[in-house]
Amino acid sequence: MSNETISNETSSVLVVEDDPEQRRLVSDMLQASGYQVLAAESVEEAILTLKAHAVDVVFSDWKLGNLSGIELLHYVRRNQVELGFVIATAYGTITHAVEALQQGADDYLPKPFQRQELLLTVQKALKAKQLRSQNQQLSEQLSQQQKLVGLVGNAPCMQKVYQRIDKVSATNATVLILGESGTGKELAARALHEQSPRANEKFIAINCGAIAESLAEAELFGAEKGAFTGAEKLKIGKFEAANNGTIFLDEIGELPLSLQAHLLRFLQEGTITRLGSHQDIQLNVRVIAATHRDLQQQASTGDFREDLYYRLNVVPIHMPPLRERQQDIPLLIEHFLAAHVKRHQCDPVSLSETAYRNLLDYHWPGNVRELANRIERFVLLNDEEEFHYLTNEQTGQATDSLLPDVTFPETGYHWDNFERFCLEQALARHQGNKTKAAKYLTMSYKAFLYRLEKYQIN
Numbered sequence: 001m002s003n004e005t006i007s008n009e010t011s012s013v014l015v016v017e018d019d020p021e022q023r024r025l026v027s028d029m030l031q032a033s034g035y036q037v038l039a040a041e042s043v044e045e046a047i048l049t050l051k052a053h054a055v056d057v058v059f060s061d062w063k064l065g066n067l068s069g070i071e072l073l074h075y076v077r078r079n080q081v082e083l084g085f086v087i088a089t090a091y092g093t094i095t096h097a098v099e100a101l102q103q104g105a106d107d108y109l110p111k112p113f114q115r116q117e118l119l120l121t122v123q124k125a126l127k128a129k130q131l132r133s134q135n136q137q138l139s140e141q142l143s144q145q146q147k148l149v150g151l152v153g154n155a156p157c158m159q160k161v162y163q164r165i166d167k168v169s170a171t172n173a174t175v176l177i178l179g180e181s182g183t184g185k186e187l188a189a190r191a192l193h194e195q196s197p198r199a200n201e202k203f204i205a206i207n208c209g210a211i212a213e214s215l216a217e218a219e220l221f222g223a224e225k226g227a228f229t230g231a232e233k234l235k236i237g238k239f240e241a242a243n244n245g246t247i248f249l250d251e252i253g254e255l256p257l258s259l260q261a262h263l264l265r266f267l268q269e270g271t272i273t274r275l276g277s278h279q280d281i282q283l284n285v286r287v288i289a290a291t292h293r294d295l296q297q298q299a300s301t302g303d304f305r306e307d308l309y310y311r312l313n314v315v316p317i318h319m320p321p322l323r324e325r326q327q328d329i330p331l332l333i334e335h336f337l338a339a340h341v342k343r344h345q346c347d348p349v350s351l352s353e354t355a356y357r358n359l360l361d362y363h364w365p366g367n368v369r370e371l372a373n374r375i376e377r378f379v380l381l382n383d384e385e386e387f388h389y390l391t392n393e394q395t396g397q398a399t400d401s402l403l404p405d406v407t408f409p410e411t412g413y414h415w416d417n418f419e420r421f422c423l424e425q426a427l428a429r430h431q432g433n434k435t436k437a438a439k440y441l442t443m444s445y446k447a448f449l450y451r452l453e454k455y456q457i458n
Contacts, residue, residue: 011035011036011056011057011126012035012036012037012038012053012054012055012056012057013030013035013036013037013038013055013056013057013058013059013122014037014038014039014040014046014049014050014053014055014057014058014059015027015030015037015038015039015040015059015060016039016040016041016042016043016045016046016058016059016060016061016064016069016072017039017041017060017061017064017088018041018042018061018063018064018065019061020041022061023039023041026059026118027039029115029118029119030059030118030119030122033119035122038053038055041064042064042065042067043064043065043067043068043069043071043072043075044067046058046060046072047072047075050075050076050079050080055083056083056084056126056129057083057084057085057086057122057125057126057129058072058076058083058084058085058086059086059088059118059122059125060072060073060085060086060087060088061087061088062087062088062089062090062096062100063090069087069088069100070087070099070100070103073085073087073100073103073104073105074103076104077103077104081132082129082132082133083129084106084122084124084125084126084128084129085104085105085106085125086105086106086107086108086109086121086122086124086125087100087105087108087109088108088109088110088111088113089108089109089110089111090110090111096108097110106124106125106128106129107121107124107125109121151184151187151188151191152328152331152332152335153325153328153331153332154327154328154331155320155324155325155326155327155328157320157324157325158320158325158328161188161317161318161319161320164315164317165188165191165192165195165317166195168192168315169191169192169193169195169196170195170196170197171196172286173314173315174267174286174287174288174289174311174312174314174315175189175192175288175289175314175315175316175317176252176288176289176290176291176295176312176313176314176315176316176317177189177288177289177290177291177316177317177318177319178290178291178292178316178317178318178319179290179292179318179319179320179321180292180319180321180367180450181292181366181367181369181450182322182366182367182368182369182370183319183320183321183322183367183368184319184367184368184369185250185290185292185319186205186248186250186290188290188317188319189203189205189246189248189250189288189290190203190248192246192288193245193246193248193286193288196246196286198244198245198246198286201242201244201245201246202241202242202244202245202246203242203245203246203248204238204241204242204245204246204247204248205247205248205250206219206220206238206247206248206249206250207250207251208249208250208251208252208253208254208255209250209251209254210251213256213258216255216256216259217258217259217262217275218231218235218237218275219237219238220237220238220239220259220262220263221237221239221240221262221272221273221274221275222234222235222236222237222239222240222272222274222275223235223237223274223275223276224274224275224276224277225276226276227274227275227276227277228275228276231276235274237272237274239266239272239283239285240272240274240281240283242283242285243283243284243285244284244285245285245286246285246286246287246288247285247286247287247288248288248289248290249263249287249288249289249290250289250290250291251290251291251292251293252289252290252291252295252312253291253292253293253295253298253304257303257304257305260304260305260308261305263287263308264305264307264308264311266283266285266287267287267308267311267312268311270282270283270284271283287312289312292453293453295309295312295313296309321364321367322364322367322368322371323363323364326360329359329360329371330356330360332368332371332372333351333356333359333371333375336371336372336375336376337349337350337351337375337379340375340376340379340380341379344376344379344380346379346380346382349378349379349382351378351384351387352384354384355384355387358387359371359374359387363447365447365450366447374386374387416455419451419455420455420457422441423437423441423448423451423452423455423457424457426438426440426441427457434448434449434452
């Protein structure tokens with residue numbers, strides 16, 4: 001805490017004293033020093049003043065008619081806990097002073113007192129009030145962080161994610177969460193829901209790529225009895241089930257074009273129509289979508305509706321890949337170690353410095369999800385060899401004997417074109433077998449698929 005004197009001009013003090021002369025004297029001393037002063041002659045009047053005005057410090061006498069400053073102190077600590085509080089006690093009544101401090105007063109001042117003693121005591125109470133306010137803000141920030149449902153990390157790119165979630169969570173705005181697989185897009189969606197006024201309503205998550213196209217319309221928007229073969233009773237769709245809550249459409253880029261029109265209509269009008277019905281149903285559902293695809297690119301090729309893309313992309317949130325937030329890896333490791341030890345009721349385990357270095361050096365194509373899985377395996381097996389295998393085999397660390405003989409041109413070359421060429425050559429060499437091509441390039445299968453998609457190689 002800084003030792004600087006807090007500005008009197010912006011600080012207000014409530015003086016509570018039943019002796020009119022003493023009340024005027026204390027008020028005059030404080031006003032002369034620049035404080036804004038309010039006054040009350042009883043506990044009851046002081047409480048009414050506190051309800052009507054913002055105050056920084058209460059300076060109260062011990063004896064106030066039939067009540068005491070302790071009753072006022074109890075009220076303040078129950079209702080305005082951050083306020084500074086000083087109690088004035090009669091000369092020699094040290095037991096009163098001790099009781100006041102035990103009950104939560106910031107300081108006491110024995111009568112009679114000098115002007116300088118009064119000012120120093122009020123300054124002390126102001127600093128205590130400021131410290132309590134800071135602690136309250138930190139507690140609220142911690143609570144807010146805890147509400148982010150599993151999102152862990154302090155890297156600047158993650159701070160931007162937290163800030164954007166904080167800004168839009170309380171609104172009904174449609175959010176599009178972008179990022180590679182395994183970066184925590186669903187966790188971000190859940191955080192948006194948990195911090196919203198809809199937190200006590202349903203959060204329904206749907207993987208659009210996992211629904212059979214023939215069943216997708218009924219699954220999302222519902223179906224009347226007899227609407228199709230096998231529809232023996234009314235089916236309530238996911239949107240209707242999520243009414244007043246949030247629906248999370250993961251892998252939105254996989255949604256069939258026929259259903260994109262239905263989703264666009266809902267975003268525009270807030271209504272759905274069950275399959276086999278002509279009756280519109282008005283719903284109140286917040287839509288959060290996510291994808292690892294480039295929807296703008298898909299829209300330009302006609303694989304995704306352009307009007308739907310702009311409807312979804314009202315507020316974009318980009319989840320950074322783990323390789324862009326390397327400083328968070330130790331924090332994530334400790335988080336997952338503790339979580340998996342608790343989940344599987346295993347003995348606590350720790351990593352060696354070498355293991356930490358291996359994990360930091362790995363490029364994590366599967367992002368946070370891959371790291372969580374690897375740490376879970378380590379907790380279950382307690383074998384660091386898993387990490388050595390991960391680093392040496394899957395990162396494609398090549399020995400000199402495995403490096404191809406490549407001559408670099410003087411004028412340089414386009415890396416993306418070269419990488420695309422290598423991927424295509426590996427596929428051609430193995431007749432399109434992606435598993436064999438990935439192994440040939442000593443690359444994880446998931447990383448290989450990601451690069452195929454990056455360069456639109458079919």
